[in-house]
Amino acid sequence: MMPRAWWLRDLVYLVIFVAILIGATYLIAYSETYFPAMRYYHRILVMMGINITLAVSLNIINGHAGQFSLGHAGFMAVGAYFAAFLTLYYFGPYVDRLGEGSGQQWLLQNVLLFIAVILGGIVAAIAGYVVGLPSLRLRGDYLAIVTLGFGEIIRVIILNIDKIGAARGLSGIPPWSNFFWVFFFAGLTILISIRLVNSSVGRAFLAIREDEIAAEAMGVDTTKYKVKAFIIGSCLAGVAGGLFAHFSPAYLNPTMFTFIRSFEVVAMVVLGGLGSITGSILAAIILTFLPEALRGVKDFMPGGRDPRMVIYSLMLIILMLTRPQGLFGRRELWDVLSRRKDTIPKEPRDAGDATDKLDRDAGPPVT
Amino acid sequence: MRKLLIVAVALLAVGCPPPSETTSGASGGNEILVGEYGSLTGPEATFGQSTHNGIMMAMDEVNAAGGVKGRKIKVLTEDDQSKAEEAANTVSKLISQNNVVALLGEVASSNSLAAAPIAQSNKVPMISPSSTNPAVTEKGEYIFRMCFIDSYQGASMADYISKQLKMNRAAILVDVKSDYSTGLAQFFESAFVANGGRIVAKQSYAKGDNDFRSQLTAIRSANPQVIFIPGYYNDIGQIAIQARDLGITQPLAGGDGWESPKLVEIGGKAMEGSFYSNHYFAGDPDPRVRQFVEMYRERFGQTPDSLAALGYDAAKVLVNAMSKAAQLDGPSIRDQIAATKGFPGVTGVITLGPDRNPIGKKLAILEVRNGDVVLKDTFEPAGSSAAAAAATTAPTTAPTATTAPAKSGT
Numbered sequence: 001m002m003p004r005a006w007w008l009r010d011l012v013y014l015v016i017f018v019a020i021l022i023g024a025t026y027l028i029a030y031s032e033t034y035f036p037a038m039r040y041y042h043r044i045l046v047m048m049g050i051n052i053t054l055a056v057s058l059n060i061i062n063g064h065a066g067q068f069s070l071g072h073a074g075f076m077a078v079g080a081y082f083a084a085f086l087t088l089y090y091f092g093p094y095v096d097r098l099g100e101g102s103g104q105q106w107l108l109q110n111v112l113l114f115i116a117v118i119l120g121g122i123v124a125a126i127a128g129y130v131v132g133l134p135s136l137r138l139r140g141d142y143l144a145i146v147t148l149g150f151g152e153i154i155r156v157i158i159l160n161i162d163k164i165g166a167a168r169g170l171s172g173i174p175p176w177s178n179f180f181w182v183f184f185f186a187g188l189t190i191l192i193s194i195r196l197v198n199s200s201v202g203r204a205f206l207a208i209r210e211d212e213i214a215a216e217a218m219g220v221d222t223t224k225y226k227v228k229a230f231i232i233g234s235c236l237a238g239v240a241g242g243l244f245a246h247f248s249p250a251y252l253n254p255t256m257f258t259f260i261r262s263f264e265v266v267a268m269v270v271l272g273g274l275g276s277i278t279g280s281i282l283a284a285i286i287l288t289f290l291p292e293a294l295r296g297v298k299d300f301m302p303g304g305r306d307p308r309m310v311i312y313s314l315m316l317i318i319l320m321l322t323r324p325q326g327l328f329g330r331r332e333l334w335d336v337l338s339r340r341k342d343t344i345p346k347e348p349r350d351a352g353d354a355t356d357k358l359d360r361d362a363g364p365p366v367t
Numbered sequence: 368m369r370k371l372l373i374v375a376v377a378l379l380a381v382g383c384p385p386p387s388e389t390t391s392g393a394s395g396g397n398e399i400l401v402g403e404y405g406s407l408t409g410p411e412a413t414f415g416q417s418t419h420n421g422i423m424m425a426m427d428e429v430n431a432a433g434g435v436k437g438r439k440i441k442v443l444t445e446d447d448q449s450k451a452e453e454a455a456n457t458v459s460k461l462i463s464q465n466n467v468v469a470l471l472g473e474v475a476s477s478n479s480l481a482a483a484p485i486a487q488s489n490k491v492p493m494i495s496p497s498s499t500n501p502a503v504t505e506k507g508e509y510i511f512r513m514c515f516i517d518s519y520q521g522a523s524m525a526d527y528i529s530k531q532l533k534m535n536r537a538a539i540l541v542d543v544k545s546d547y548s549t550g551l552a553q554f555f556e557s558a559f560v561a562n563g564g565r566i567v568a569k570q571s572y573a574k575g576d577n578d579f580r581s582q583l584t585a586i587r588s589a590n591p592q593v594i595f596i597p598g599y600y601n602d603i604g605q606i607a608i609q610a611r612d613l614g615i616t617q618p619l620a621g622g623d624g625w626e627s628p629k630l631v632e633i634g635g636k637a638m639e640g641s642f643y644s645n646h647y648f649a650g651d652p653d654p655r656v657r658q659f660v661e662m663y664r665e666r667f668g669q670t671p672d673s674l675a676a677l678g679y680d681a682a683k684v685l686v687n688a689m690s691k692a693a694q695l696d697g698p699s700i701r702d703q704i705a706a707t708k709g710f711p712g713v714t715g716v717i718t719l720g721p722d723r724n725p726i727g728k729k730l731a732i733l734e735v736r737n738g739d740v741v742l743k744d745t746f747e748p749a750g751s752s753a754a755a756a757a758a759t760t761a762p763t764t765a766p767t768a769t770t771a772p773a774k775s776g777t
Contacts, residue, residue: 039463167546249484253451253477
């Protein structure tokens, strides 16, 4: 690729991407009038988009940089609450003053949503920096525990701020988020993630993941890069939170951001394969879709018992037993697909790419 | 790898809901579809189960009597795992995929708050049996509730203590971690002071604490006539035991969070003489209540708690509205629910006010006597400070809602 034209190519891709998203958004809105069940599928699709953003952003921390963080829900909460706070108290009343249903209002609310979500991401990034700087000097299990604790601290802090609803939750947030914005940011997150892993910063992440001491010996400022990964990941989690806060029913409650949600995101990343972006995406899609799809199962059960979560858990166990390294291991979808044509990988980046045998034996990377 | 992809795709394909499901709702055969969402699993599962039992009992009764407009009612129940997000998902599914005509749920206000905007925007009436947060029914004209709200309850208890029991020195021990508790305490305090009483001590604890001695010692030295503890039953027992150990003989008072068979089980003798307000009393001699309790015991083998009673009433009010409605669609059912007046329920005579909350509901004051919970009194705040407090303090904007639990409704 010619160096001068990369931004031009990206711009074309961006325009195409946005056009497709706008088309899809209108198609969904249009079909909802004729096909009411679409409203439910719409909701699941949006949740998928949010979970993709969360999983891919956590993959930067857990997968690429190899730092096992269990505090993702906390950063999501920071972004969600900050963005919601802005729109609820400042942006919302301002937009409401404009005429109902006017084009001006529509434009402004989308611009303000964008600003609120970005600011939510920035505040989450600051939180990530504050949390990351002291705790990323720790390794492995210790880091996991510290991040778990910080996630809970954030939640408890929210629980004690009356202005943002405390235990009763924050309701009445303007429901501005939609399919377009959720998938716009999901696409952005994926792009950032891909570009990052192929950049010098991303290489430093991978080096730290593979061998921290060796990376340090090679001149990589490990703490700096770990904090960087943490900031980027938590910023994107905050963005996902902001979008989540503004999607109908636009209600936030601290109980939504317990460590259980962090585990859900970790499950997505591990299931997809630690370090695999497409794996995280696929796992996020499956793990959002599966519990909803399994709702139908109880109609076939005697006595109205609901085996939904049993089946869900069993599927997770079976998947992890049969593929402990995750669906894709450390590879990406394109690596997998290109193997059909030529068995020799184009760039033997790491052991995971060299042979399937090795990768299978490697198992999930130990942090 | 290819195999895996195929497996993944197959998984997705298998998971796709059968298309028949989407069409079954619209016509519904000859059945009227009513959606119920509740916490059948998760931390609030006991609440959700009781409510579910109450609803099912009411609907089976209605169906046995011929249904509504000659059509049977079918309740589609979805579990929200006590999670607000799941509540939004389930309600979205029930409305758009199953085309239910009305919704029943939830107990926890946080889950009702997540579901209400969806019901409202789809114009599907929703009756929450026992969400006490004022913000729930403020979500729109399609959202109703069957229970009294916390501002009403707190103020009514203050009225009862100061006017009926003629006490004017009260202490408050509040659970700071629970919005329900702080809200109830706040409304109790303002009404009690307005009645000329005095709060001689105000102490706090956090849910999960085991030692309350320092707070209780401080309360003891202030020498109140009654100690108001608006917490949940699991803490109350401990507090009572430690209070009696310290030689505090004054009665303890509380709200509907005390309601549980566990209350006397944990507290034992220490609970004697203490009282709390509740939505109804299972030992009420009223024939309607007696019939309900007997049938419930026969079917589920336990005494119905107030959640079951409220679930039962919610279902009955909905059926009543559906049978009166000209058409079985959202707007006409909504109008009939809103017009509910003097409906004889298990938890009292139900009249829905303009803010879609029941008005003038009586409080059952229950007392622990000889290891049993007995009815001490029924109290109707005669349009006094209680009603006024409920009216003025129920906030109009959701985010600044002053009181009430996010997880409450016990």
